[in-house]
Amino acid sequence: MTDWKHGRRILLGITGGIAAYKIPALVRLITKSGSECEIIMTRSAKNFAAPMTLETLSGRRVWDDDSFDGRIPHIKLTHWAEAFVIAPCTANTLAKIAHGLSDNLLTSAVLAATCPVLIFPAMNGAMYDSPATRSNINTLKSRGVKVIEPSEGALACGDSGRGRMPEPHEIMHGIFRALCVQDMAGKNVLVTAGPTHEYIDPVRYISNPSTGKMGAAMARSAWYRGADVRVIAGPVDVDGYGMEVVHVKSARDMLEAVRENLSWADYVIKAAAVGDYRVKDFSPVKMKREGTDTLTLKLVQNPDIAAEAGRLKRPGQILVGFAAETDNVTDNARTKIIRKNLDCILANDVAAENSGFASDMNTITLIPREGREETFSGLKEDIAFGIWSRLIAG
Ligand SMILES: Cc1cc2nc3c(=O)[nH]c(=O)nc-3n(C[C@H](O)[C@H](O)[C@H](O)COP(=O)(O)O)c2cc1C
The missing domain is CATH 3.40.50.1950 (Flavin prenyltransferase-like)
Known part of the structure; x- marks a missing residue:
């Protein structure tokens, strides 16, 4: 605590x-x-x-x-x-x-x-x-x-x-x-949180087990510290008391919402687990199982929202990405900082015990573009508080 x-x-x-x-x-x-x-x-x-x-x-x-x-x-x-x-x-x-x-x-x-x-x-x-x-x-x-x-x-x-x-x-x-200390008063914080749903047909989708808890913890912590907070959330419940919450479903919806809110934000935290792919051909009617022993779906890449935010970033804006990884966690995360024009990346070992999706606990390594790396472990709300202290310190 x-x-x-x-x-x-x-x-x-x-x-x-x-x-x-x-x-x-x-x-x-x-x-x-x-x-x-x-x-x-x-x-x-x-x-x-x-x-x-x-x-x-x-x-x-x-x-x-x-x-x-x-x-x-x-x-x-x-x-x-x-x-x-x-x-x-x-x-x-x-x-x-x-x-x-x-x-x-x-x-x-x-x-x-x-x-x-x-x-x-x-x-x-x-x-x-x-x-x-x-x-x-x-x-x-x-x-x-x-x-x-x-x-x-x-x-x-x-x-x-x-x-x-x-x-x-x-x-x-x-x-x-x-x-709480009001050291973020006057700051605008934009957080993306949760999974995306990429629909195959009207009743089925491709997704991931993200619950939005880490994004919600980052948002709540900033709000406690006095910031104005907007959350762009995939299809999960977010306790948005005191904040603005925009709900979206797909990666493309999320990109749209991020574009609309980007210039407002002093800090952008990309905590959503955005689907990398969607189906190439969405079926407007429910696909039938009869006569199809196997089914091959052709997938196409979704837009990279963090990279797009990095491209549109305004001077002075701090852009923080999340990298959910299962192997070579920090190495994989580090490559994304430059490629996506981020200021910092939070490497999240989602395969570790007591960490990652759905858990109240997490282990995250903060990797800045320059400077000291730092690992935070514990309750997501406590980790979020520690990460903000580092981000504010610059
Ligand atoms: C059933 C009932 C419900 C009441 N609900 C409220 C209420 O929700 N808000 C309010 O301002 N006054 C409400 N009142 C009026 C207050 O109880 C009343 O003004 C009382 O003098 C308040 O005293 P206090 O401010 O010292 O607690 C209610 C009165 C009754 C009888």
């Missing part, structure tokens, strides 16, 4: 919104990630989530307006916290915070907080869009408070609109971004 993700001290404020039913799952995620969680509940919040559940999951008492242990709780808790997360945040508490009220333990703690404060408003769409709430949000943002806008969708009240609190794992992403 990287230290930025481990053993963090998170103060969680819960207010009286219906989305509080999701908060026990968030507390579980926080403690599972190796961080500690202290909880403050408003009086109204207790109607929506049971304090005993939260105490069990956090392993600590829950603080409310009646709690006192001989020390002033709002000062003690805010001195302890590295991040203060208010989720869900009602329109009522949002208004109080915006106006500096401190009429309960939670709002008093916000006033006393010197750590980053993250507010996750959740309410009916009309309440959210009301001029009063908009003005309160703008006030808080202008003071540097991080207000994470809710998403649109079906709301618990039966309406639909903007007002849904993000899911617990998405709130975790927000917390980690707030806690």
Whole structure:
């Protein structure tokens, strides 16, 4: 585990919104990630989530307006916290915070907080869009408070609109971004991830076992460090919270999407496992097995997306390729740097145990065009963090 993700001290404020039913799952995620969680509940919040559940999951008492242990709780808790997360945040508490009220333990703690404060408003769409709430949000943002806008969708009240609190794992992403060093703020990062599908007929395709995990880890790590991130993903699920995700199927679709986004990017990470070949003659109807004991497919080469990005590369842009190899891993990778005009290649031994496709672990050798090679082993998310530190250092 990287230290930025481990053993963090998170103060969680819960207010009286219906989305509080999701908060026990968030507390579980926080403690599972190796961080500690202290909880403050408003009086109204207790109607929506049971304090005993939260105490069990956090392993600590829950603080409310009646709690006192001989020390002033709002000062003690805010001195302890590295991040203060208010989720869900009602329109009522949002208004109080915006106006500096401190009429309960939670709002008093916000006033006393010197750590980053993250507010996750959740309410009916009309309440959210009301001029009063908009003005309160703008006030808080202008003071540097991080207000994470809710998403649109079906709301618990039966309406639909903007007002849904993000899911617990998405709130975790927000917390980690707030806690992480922001040394990529202002940078644009384009990542390709996952396999491609090269269709033979409407129901069959040629592909590879890539799950997109390494690309997703590179994307998420850059986002935690403050970058704006776009992911061009083959047909796999990508947790794209906070990022833009463009889904494509074939290598030619991916090339198109890369061309469209290339000039925007300061860093381009080519982590997708792009199919080198496609069938020469795609069958527009399902091919029949009857009468064909054997089947010969004629394949033609797909475009080389990394080489094309290398050809179009603008000055100052950093282009990083991946080489998934099974033999002579680093030698094979090294030849691609010059041929494709890359700045760096990440050689990935996909045949090694606990490494490569689908695994949460990996072993990658970073080979720069010039300079020291470095091998990273471990969880993909930790490797991604280490690779970014090297890339940023230049
Ligand atoms: C069933 C029910 C659901 C509610 N859901 C929300 C909600 O999602 N968001 C919100 O801002 N207020 C909601 N309210 C209103 C708040 O509970 C109310 O404003 C309360 O005073 C908030 O107190 P607090 O901000 O101190 O927690 C709801 C009220 C009820 C009765």
